[in-house]
Amino acid sequence: MYLTKEEERILAGEFGEGTQKALELLVAIGGAYDAEKMIPISRAHAASSGQEGDLYFVELLANSGARCKVPTSTNPVYDIEYFDKLFDVPKDEGEVARRVMDAYKRVGAIPSWSCVPYLAENIPLYGETVAFSESSATPYVNSVIGARTNREAAQSALAAGVIGKAPEYGLLIRENRKGTHLVKVEAILKDEFDYTLLGYYVGKRIGYGIPVLKGISRQPSTEEFINFCAMSNVSGAISMFYMPEFTVEASTVEEAFQGDVPKDKISVTDHELRQACDELQTTSGGIDFVMLGCPHYTLKQVRDVAKLLNGKKIHDGVSFWVCTSATAKVLAERNGYVDTIERAGGHVVVDTCIDEPCWIAYKDQVGITDSPKCAYYRRFKEAMVARLQDCVEAAIRGRWG
Amino acid sequence: MKSLDVTLKCHKIIGGYGEGEALVSHEPICFYLTDPKTGVVRERSHELAGKNLANKVLVFPSGKASSVVQIDGLFKLASHNVAPKALIVKDVETVLVVSAFLVKIPLVDRLEKDPFEIIQTGDFVKVDAEKCRVTITRK
Numbered sequence: 407m408y409l410t411k412e413e414e415r416i417l418a419g420e421f422g423e424g425t426q427k428a429l430e431l432l433v434a435i436g437g438a439y440d441a442e443k444m445i446p447i448s449r450a451h452a453a454s455s456g457q458e459g460d461l462y463f464v465e466l467l468a469n470s471g472a473r474c475k476v477p478t479s480t481n482p483v484y485d486i487e488y489f490d491k492l493f494d495v496p497k498d499e500g501e502v503a504r505r506v507m508d509a510y511k512r513v514g515a516i517p518s519w520s521c522v523p524y525l526a527e528n529i530p531l532y533g534e535t536v537a538f539s540e541s542s543a544t545p546y547v548n549s550v551i552g553a554r555t556n557r558e559a560a561q562s563a564l565a566a567g568v569i570g571k572a573p574e575y576g577l578l579i580r581e582n583r584k585g586t587h588l589v590k591v592e593a594i595l596k597d598e599f600d601y602t603l604l605g606y607y608v609g610k611r612i613g614y615g616i617p618v619l620k621g622i623s624r625q626p627s628t629e630e631f632i633n634f635c636a637m638s639n640v641s642g643a644i645s646m647f648y649m650p651e652f653t654v655e656a657s658t659v660e661e662a663f664q665g666d667v668p669k670d671k672i673s674v675t676d677h678e679l680r681q682a683c684d685e686l687q688t689t690s691g692g693i694d695f696v697m698l699g700c701p702h703y704t705l706k707q708v709r710d711v712a713k714l715l716n717g718k719k720i721h722d723g724v725s726f727w728v729c730t731s732a733t734a735k736v737l738a739e740r741n742g743y744v745d746t747i748e749r750a751g752g753h754v755v756v757d758t759c760i761d762e763p764c765w766i767a768y769k770d771q772v773g774i775t776d777s778p779k780c781a782y783y784r785r786f787k788e789a790m791v792a793r794l795q796d797c798v799e800a801a802i803r804g805r806w807g
Numbered sequence: 808m809k810s811l812d813v814t815l816k817c818h819k820i821i822g823g824y825g826e827g828e829a830l831v832s833h834e835p836i837c838f839y840l841t842d843p844k845t846g847v848v849r850e851r852s853h854e855l856a857g858k859n860l861a862n863k864v865l866v867f868p869s870g871k872a873s874s875v876v877q878i879d880g881l882f883k884l885a886s887h888n889v890a891p892k893a894l895i896v897k898d899v900e901t902v903l904v905v906s907a908f909l910v911k912i913p914l915v916d917r918l919e920k921d922p923f924e925i926i927q928t929g930d931f932v933k934v935d936a937e938k939c940r941v942t943i944t945r946k
Contacts, residue, residue: 458883559874
């Protein structure tokens, strides 16, 4: 791999151990993919997680003086104060979360603690080269926005943010961004949950690849895109996709394949979506919790919940949670949505991911969510998946089915 | 089994030196699905189920599962000193590079011969990533 004089000096440790380690990691990744050189990036998103490997690397960088060179946002960990008041989160787990969040701040990252940073805190532009980890953010940034990012790990994205560069390989190169599978969508997609099911099904069928979806009949909403991105990465690894006319990089199916032929073709009818939905219904009966906001709910989705709960009361035996970003919550408070949800007996919590030890109180409990991604994390005994309206109804009745 | 003593060229991804008994997996590996204290593979349907990765030279086609769990999985094995001594892989991806980098385990690919044809579980393997060399001995 070609390195500039400055990059060689960084590798020699002239600018401290933090930047040295960051570049070493990027060079190792570049080596694995035969990248020819490093190229500048304009922003990064580190999928901070509050786990030990994450803590080790961010502290290594922060403690040795490395600082982010380009805007670098962070994924949710959890709102330590909020959960400490409610549950017995193990002390050592809380300590790891606190140290991780502190170290990301010290390394100069944006404390967004959000898995949808591309909506508000760190928005890529069309054509920008970026390094976005978080499997649901990567395809959104590549496809909906048309910026270029590889499927990064938290550490490689943070390293890229610190150096301001990434090795040039994979989806940063136009030829590698062509479609691989043709997906004929014959199902009628009515709402956000249909896009959840579509994503789940497409990810499962294709596994790894760049699907081109044909037959989408109207402009998907922000939330519909988010769901497609998130769920296709629960059942598969889809870092980019095309919905010609509605995603930005190709206006026709032929253009999306860059003149090549699809490796495979599949079709999705209402039957496949119903099947995907049935697969996610593992049980029925009494529920202990409702979990919404995986990925983080947008302001619009918080409003939807408030509308459904307006004047209603959540069942005594049910804990009701909405996870969102700090940015969205501020606006939801101004609109009175948070108040409506809290009056009904629910929580609206920021900075928090489903895959964190703060949910320990529910580990032997059964609940319901609108997100297969939430169910997949196995923080609970059982989490069924249903439409938002059904989740809210189950919350009020105290049972599902 | 014929005896063997052969040195092959390889491509270094993460440098360093590691040696040990080979453990060959034809299925992708998720380090999270191992016992972090012992290194025993806990994934029930896996061909290595019940086998121990600790201090082995692991030969496998690729990693799998989300970046967070994969990295955390190998990190936990390493912090209990039961990680593999070296990794020989066929299809490498970013997450595997990050995992090996964080725990400083040599990671190589592109052996000049198919590792699944030449290496068998139980062979003694030396991985010298710095010199881009893998030596396989069978008595």
